[in-house]
Amino acid sequence: MLRVESVVMSFGGFKAVNGANLHVGAGEIVAVIGPNGAGKTTLFNLITGHLAPDSGRILFKGREIGGLSPHVICRKGITRSFQVVNIFSQLTVFENVQIAVLSRERKTYDIFSKVEGMAAEEVERTLRSVGLHDKRNVESVLLSHGDQKVLEIxxxxxxxxxxxxLDxxxxxxxxxxTETCIRxxxxxxxxxxxxxxxxxxxxxxxxxxAQRVMVMVRGGTVVQGSCEEVRRNTEVQDAYLGGSA
Amino acid sequence: MEFLSHLFSSGTLSQFLVGLSRTTILFIVSSGLSLILGILRIPNVAHGSLYMVGAFLAYSVIHLFGGGVAAFVAALVIAPLGVAALGFVLERGFFSHLYEREHLMLLLLTFSFALIIGDLVKIVWGTEYRSVTLPVVLQGSAEILGLPLPYYNLVLLLVGPVIAVFLWLVINRTKMGKIARAAAVDREMVSAVGINVGWVFAFTFVLGCFLAGLGGALIAPMTNISLGMDHSLIIEAFLIVIMGGLGNVWGALLGSLVFGLTQSLGILVWPKFGIVFPYLAVVAVLVFRPRGLLSSTW
Amino acid sequence: MKHRSLVATLAVLGLLCALPPFLPRFYVYIASIVLLTGLLATSLNLAIGYGGLYQFHHTVFYGVGAYGTALMLTRAGAPAPVAMIAGPLAAALLSLVMGVICVRLSKLYFGMLQISLGSLVWVTVYRWYSFTGGDDGIHGVPLPDLIASAKGSYYYTLAVTALSLLAMRRIAGSPFGKTLQGIRDNPVRSEAIGVDVKRHKLAALVIAGFFGGVAGSLFVVVDTSAFPDMMFWTYSLEVLIMCLLGGMYTFWGPFVGSSTLVLLRVFVSVYTQYWGLILGTILSLVIIFLPDGMLGFFARRFRKGEVRGA
Known part of the structure; x- marks a missing residue:
């Protein structure tokens, strides 16, 4: 579904992502791990269009998406959460989800309808399934940190x-x-x-x-494989787990 | 051909030099605005009002001393200092408590100060036009390359570079200037290493106001000193600062030159629409370089 | 709740309709100015309050709307209905052009570039004597008899203002309005859920510019004139003040703020010529002593207030 091929991206002289490779198949849960500064967030920003790669290819369902704008990439079927909570903090929980639904249904240019109550059924269903339904009218800045992260998801x-x-x-x-979030x-x-x-x-x-894990060190892909393979890989143990695990 | 010969006739060329000398004043005023915007992050709409106060103060000082060279020199010293003192009061009384506010709020706050100062000037000096006559020594014209140029404009042409060098020295060679530049980039860091940023900011604001006052005092003999002179100036100064790059003093110099030159040239080429050209230049620059000609401190 | 607001609206409208017979001519004129200035402030608020766009030079659209209508009536001799719509359309078109240039920037840079572009428009109008009348402006614009009298122009202004406010309120409470609030709140998040932030901003600017132009064309009806000072930068700042004092995050705040300031100015001018001193003092006190700024103060209001329920 997603294929990242030897992508390079540098800030000034520093190569934050340097020849990263990644493959995500349909229906998989894939984790990217690596020490701080390995370029994980930069890689995600490249995939979702917040940054443009210097070279290399990013393919989504066989189509090149590297360098497209975030909203275009979202329309192609990739959405995300950010490392630092990124929600509409001055809007209510309900409105947060509602805007996302309206955007998906391409109703954001509608100036004639009343937004009140629009898509309510779907919004409420979503909020119920993530467990935020009873807080739907709370202004989201007032939520606990954990609830904000869940809301962003x-x-x-x-x-x-x-x-x-998910970053x-x-x-x-x-x-x-954390327990709730994993569930x-x-x-x-x-x-x-x-x-x-x-x-x-x-x-x-x-x-x-995770079903599969990709290990990133200094902007490059060290290894990709199943959890077992990664756990056994000595290179990973040296680079990341400090050789002790 | 006739058009070209008109363009390069001695009369129009000296007219051009006179125009250029006026850009000196634009530079002095807008460099002050740029300092305040760049280091304190205040889009100070009241800057034009301070310039107006400078001009009225110069008028009063000259009248108090009864004219002549001494009075004129005294005005050039006292008026900017008076404006600087006013700036000191404003900074300590208000802005020093409000640096963290949103730009929109600061813009409107300084606009409210501009309204207040405008009316205070009306109360103190009244609504009539005032004018200042040059001391006799400065009346008359010099010959530059065979062209007549009034002495006063010659003085202005010389003052511009002097101020530029002075600012360069203050910003690059004094401790105050270095701290101010560092604070412009990262205010918290500078105060974290134990430097009292407050006084550096006060100094910067006062220096900026001094320059506004100096600009006002220098323009006094060349114009009708009147209410409303703040309005026409502040928009020009803002445009110059935007064109040059917010907070960059050299940008203010470059911006003033572009603004003044396009205006002088514009008036030569198409007298009716001359005043439009500098605005056109600003827009042309910003369409291609939306953050201004030189790098901004922002 | 629904019923009450409907009743309140009808009551206010009824009161405004019944006003002219009881007022001297001058105050009918002032009432018209109050209405159209309220419209102007509300249109600005659509951009700055809802969209978070630093629309620092909004009165350019007001001025262009007025000049559009006035020039159509004087130079082109167009029929009044055409002229009335030509002004706002010209303003919307200008807003589109300026928006395309400005919209890639944000916050202060957006505002500054807008000031530059707006000033270019202003200075062109100011100097183009053969077409716009230069700094004299255009006076004695001929109007159809129906709206030529003070009362006629008042009722026309009332009707157009009411319709425009209704339309803007509808827009503010639409999915577009909600998306705009989302963009103000968090543009990065908006993009990440597939919202084309720039195009929404552009649309908001065009709508705001259009209604600013409507206010301008109303001014021509009320005052039979158009002049460059309408679009000078400091007037834009005054309209910003109206929004600020009334409350930017509420729909009716700017209307209340502008009415208050226009009326205050009329009554204060009877007693003193130092209006600037009074306005400046009020404004600076408000900004300084509401530590959150009015923005924050009204943000809290806004959450419980009317826009929320809209």
Whole structure:
């Protein structure tokens, strides 16, 4: 479904992503791991169009998407969450999801209808399935950090993506929130057969939900494979797990 | 051909030099605006009002001292200092508490100060036109390359570079200037290393106001000093600063030159629409370089 | 709740309709100015309050709307209905052109570029004596009898303002309006859910410019004139103040703010010539003593307030 081929992207002289390769098949849950500064977020930003690659190819369903604008890439079926919570903080939980639904249905240029109550059924269903239904009228800036992250996933989900990208979905969460979040990601994958690409620092979580893992070090791909293969790979142990794992 | 000979006739050429000398004043005023915008991040609409105050102060000082060279020199010193003092009060009283506000709020706050200062000037100096006559020594014209150029315009042409060098020295060679530049880039970092940014900002604001006052004092003998002179100037100064690159003093110099030159040339080429040309130049520059000619401190 | 707001609207409209017979001619004129200035401020708010666009030179569209209508009536001798729509369309077109140039920038740079473009329009109108009348402007614009009298122009202004406000309120409460609020709140998130941020901003600018132009064409009806000061930069700042004082994040705030300022100015001018001093003092006190800025203050209002329920 997604194929990243020897992509290079540099900031000034620094090559943040240097020849990364990645393959995500339909229905897979793939994790990207690597030490801080390995270029994971930059890679995600390249895939979703927030950055343009210097060279290399990014193919989604066989079509080149490298260098397209974020909103165009979203329309092609990739939505995402960000590492730092990125929601409409001054709008309510309901409105957050509602805008995403309206955007997907291409109704954002509609100046004649009343927005109130539009797409309510779907929004409420989504909020129920992520467990935010009872907070639907809360201004989202007032939510707990964990709830905000979940809301962002709900917003990304409402674009009905084929590929969902999650940049550290559990960063900064309390343990029980992390637990809920993992259950949510599992559920999404089971219920909707969603393809998920995510990056995460919590190795327990990675090996828990990912089917395959890609290891990134200094902007390049070290290894791609099943959890077992990656765990056994000595190069990974040296570079990333400090040889102790 | 006739058109060209008209363009290069001695009369129009000296007219051109006179126009150029006026850009000196644009430069002085807009460099002050640029400093305040670049380092303090305040889009100071009241800058034009301070310029107007400078002109009225110069008028009063000259009348108080009864004219002559001494009075004129005194005006050039006292008027900018008076405006700087006003700036000091404004900075300590208001802006020093408000640096973190949104630009829109600061813009409107300075606009409200502009309204207040405008009316205060009306109360103090009244609504009539005022004018200042040059001291006798400065009346008359010099011959430059066979062209007549009024002495005062010659003085202005010389003052411009002097101010530019002075600003360069302050910004690049003094500790204050270096801290100010660093603070423009990263305010928190500078205060984190224990430097009292507050006073650096006060100094910058006061310097900017001084330049506004100086511009006002210098324009005094060349124009009718009147209410409303702030309005026409502030928009030009803003455009110059935008064109040059927000907060870049050299941008202000370059911007003033472009603005002044296109205006002088424009008036030569098409007298009726001459005033339109500098605006056209600003738009042309910004369409291709939306962040201005030189790098901005933002 | 629905019923109450409908009743309130009808009551206000009824009151405004009944006003002219009881007012001296001059105050009927002032009432018209209040209405069209309210329309102008509300149109600006669509861009700056809802869209978060730093529309620093909105009165250019007001001026172009007025000149469009006035020139059609005087130079082209066009029928009044054509002239009335030509002004706003010219303003919308200008807004589109300026928007295309400005929209790639954000915040202060957007505002600054808009000031530059707007000033170019202003200075052209100001100097083009043979076409626009230069700094004298255009006076004594001929109007059809129906709207030529003070009362006639008042009722016309009232009708057009009411319809325009209704339309803008509809837009503000539409999916487009909600998307615009989303863009103001978080453009990155908007893009990531597939919203073409630039095109939505552009659309908002054109709508705001159009209604600004409507206000301008109304001014021609009320004052039978158009002049360059209408589109001078400082007037744009004054309209911004109206929005700020009334509350930018509410739909009716700018209308309330502008009415207050226009009326205050009329009454204060009777007693003193120092209107600027009074306005400046009020404004600076408001900005300084509401520590969040009015924006934050009204943001909180707004959440519980009418736009939310719209």
């Amino acid at each position: 709900a917003v990304a989900l409402s674009g009905k993506p084929e590929l969902l990208i 550290e979905p559990t960063a900064g969460m309390a343990p029980e929130e 949510l990601i599992r559920k999404l994958s089971d219920e909707f057969g969603l393809t998920i690409l995510f990056c995460e620092h919590d190795m327990g979580l990675v090996f828990d939900i």
